Amino acid sequence: MIELIDVHKSFGKKQVLRGVNLRIPAGECLVILGRSGAGKSVLLKHIVGLIQPDRGRVIVEGVDINRIPESKLYKIRKNIGFVFQGSALFDSMSVFDNVALPLVEEGLLDESEIRRRVMEVLELVELQEALNLMPSELSGGMRKRVAIARALVAQPKYVLYDEPTTDIDPITSERINDLIIELNTDVGVTSVVVTHDIHSTLRIADRIVLLSGGIIKVDVKREHVWEVDDPEFQEFIKVFKMLKNIE
Amino acid sequence: MNAFLRFFEHLGMGTILLWRTLKSFREIGKVLKHPLWEQMDIMFFGSVPLVILTALFSGLVTTVQIGYYGRGYVPMDYVGVALAKMVMIELGPVLSALIVAGRIGAGIAAEIGTMRVTEQIDSLECMGIDPVRFLVLPRVLAGVIVLPLLTIVAEFIAIVSSSIAAKFYIGVPAYIYFHGLRLFFVPLDLWGGLIKASVFGFIITIVGSHWGFATEKGATGVGKSTTNAVVTSSLFIIFADYILTVMIYR
Numbered sequence: 001m002i003e004l005i006d007v008h009k010s011f012g013k014k015q016v017l018r019g020v021n022l023r024i025p026a027g028e029c030l031v032i033l034g035r036s037g038a039g040k041s042v043l044l045k046h047i048v049g050l051i052q053p054d055r056g057r058v059i060v061e062g063v064d065i066n067r068i069p070e071s072k073l074y075k076i077r078k079n080i081g082f083v084f085q086g087s088a089l090f091d092s093m094s095v096f097d098n099v100a101l102p103l104v105e106e107g108l109l110d111e112s113e114i115r116r117r118v119m120e121v122l123e124l125v126e127l128q129e130a131l132n133l134m135p136s137e138l139s140g141g142m143r144k145r146v147a148i149a150r151a152l153v154a155q156p157k158y159v160l161y162d163e164p165t166t167d168i169d170p171i172t173s174e175r176i177n178d179l180i181i182e183l184n185t186d187v188g189v190t191s192v193v194v195t196h197d198i199h200s201t202l203r204i205a206d207r208i209v210l211l212s213g214g215i216i217k218v219d220v221k222r223e224h225v226w227e228v229d230d231p232e233f234q235e236f237i238k239v240f241k242m243l244k245n246i247e
Numbered sequence: 248m249n250a251f252l253r254f255f256e257h258l259g260m261g262t263i264l265l266w267r268t269l270k271s272f273r274e275i276g277k278v279l280k281h282p283l284w285e286q287m288d289i290m291f292f293g294s295v296p297l298v299i300l301t302a303l304f305s306g307l308v309t310t311v312q313i314g315y316y317g318r319g320y321v322p323m324d325y326v327g328v329a330l331a332k333m334v335m336i337e338l339g340p341v342l343s344a345l346i347v348a349g350r351i352g353a354g355i356a357a358e359i360g361t362m363r364v365t366e367q368i369d370s371l372e373c374m375g376i377d378p379v380r381f382l383v384l385p386r387v388l389a390g391v392i393v394l395p396l397l398t399i400v401a402e403f404i405a406i407v408s409s410s411i412a413a414k415f416y417i418g419v420p421a422y423i424y425f426h427g428l429r430l431f432f433v434p435l436d437l438w439g440g441l442i443k444a445s446v447f448g449f450i451i452t453i454v455g456s457h458w459g460f461a462t463e464k465g466a467t468g469v470g471k472s473t474t475n476a477v478v479t480s481s482l483f484i485i486f487a488d489y490i491l492t493v494m495i496y497r
């Protein structure tokens with residue numbers, strides 16, 4: 001379980017988070033909505049301790065991750081896969097080496113086993129052929145998929161996705177939604193997905209929250225989305241409603 | 248006031264980086280194979296042409312100058328000794344280091360800086376990989392090893408070019424030049440210079456890494472960091488040169 005308790009964060013004079021309270025039970029697929037600049041990426045980075053809160057606590061599996069030595073934090077992070085908004089692939093390494101790195105560094109598996117696991121996750125994102133390409137040779141959407149493969153390769157218990165389907169065509173995007181659902185329901189991976197894509201939100205989410213004004217303004221189960229009367233939230237799902245009507 | 252505060256901020260960050268680098272030596276086994284060789288390769292072959300050219304011309308220039316200063320005071324047979332000592336103790340290590348600071352130091356700052364702003368460093372941390380061990384340790388080790396190697400190359404080239412200049416500009420034939428050189432050679436001249444070179448290698452790589460990590464987001468961030476890396480490491484090199492010279496040769 002992941003828990004954020006009264007998390008505040010400012011950068012200089014700019015208050016980004018002003019008391020976020022969020023509890024993500026194991027096995028859930030949570031979608032975080034919010035406008036650009038609302039602080040979604042900042043919130044996600046709090047969960048892995050890349051950003052420390054000015055006030056409040058971040059608790060992962062019962063441990064306050066900002067009150068433990070770095071070596072313990074590194075251990076906790078190995079259970080968490082993180083897909084960065086900008087992919088954050090290592091420029092100097094091929095696709096294969098990028099994806100293999102977490103396993104190579106862990107040093108628990110032999111070369112052939114690592115190879116097998118890397119191929120397996122690359123297949124999940126349909127990029128087996130891109131194996132030997134360098135990140136600079138990939139399109140934005142391909143980079144994002146490599147980033148997803150890399151986040152999954154060490155079989156984490158939690159995966160945090162920062163806009164996994166942005167920059168990706170609707171067909172591949174649908175595959176990625178399927179993948180997120182599959183990992184969540186079949187493997188039991190706890191998923192936190194930041195997205196603007198309302199279509200994928202409604203497909204994958206067990207629960208949806210809206211981050212606005214530095215707090216969690218709406219927090220609703222998937223089945224109750226149509227009952228929310230918050231105007232900003234309605235704005236988000238309006239497009240989807242219109243599309244439904246056309247169909 | 249702001250610049251003053253920033254100076255201390257960087258000093259603090261730099262000290263922490265230094266400490267973390269030293270601590271990461273515990274995991275030295277992980278970098279000894281591939282990453283270290285890769286860095287040594289980049290550093291040595293990337294800089295050796297520049298170092299050779301610099302050494303070639305400084306050998307020529309210094310010899311002509313010694314001929315000019317010494318004329319009438321010093322027997323010209325001793326040009327070789329005077330020059331070799333200058334080259335080994337001072338010019339070889341310091342000039343090579345300053346040239347390399349512009350190349351390797353700036354390169355490290357740019358590479359790590361780009362990784363910082365594109366969240367590759369965050370990504371390493373997320374995988375539970377210590378970026379200091381992964382990025383800084385192999386570079387620092389390579390710097391400590393490669394700088395003395397480059398310095399030896401520089402010294403060799405400078406001495407050869409100076410022996411040629413000695414013949415043509417001041418009429419000292421090579422056998423006299425090298426005879427004088429051998430007569431007064433003390434091993435400490437060579438060792439002292441190589442120790443200096445190692446320390447400079449450490450300075451260049453750690454300062455470059457520091458500016459890489461300290462890179463701010465935005466289009467100009469990486470550019471600023473590379474400039475800062477060159478300026479800061481050059482200053483530290485000159486300063487360390489003084490301290491080391493006093494420690495070794497006084």
Ligand SMILES: Nc1ncnc2c1ncn2[C@@H]1O[C@H](COP(=O)(O)OP(=O)(O)OP(=O)(O)O)[C@@H](O)[C@H]1O
Binds near residue numbers: 011034038039040
């Ligand atoms: N390291 C940082 N230093 C300073 N300001 C930051 C930093 N990271 C984020 N911010 C600021 O925090 C605010 C929220 O940023 P964040 O990236 O979380 O937005 P977001 O909700 O993810 O937006 P988007 O949908 O565009 O990705 C922005 O105003 C941003 O400028």
Ligand SMILES: [Mg+2]
Binds near residue numbers: 040041042085
């Ligand atoms: Mg974001």
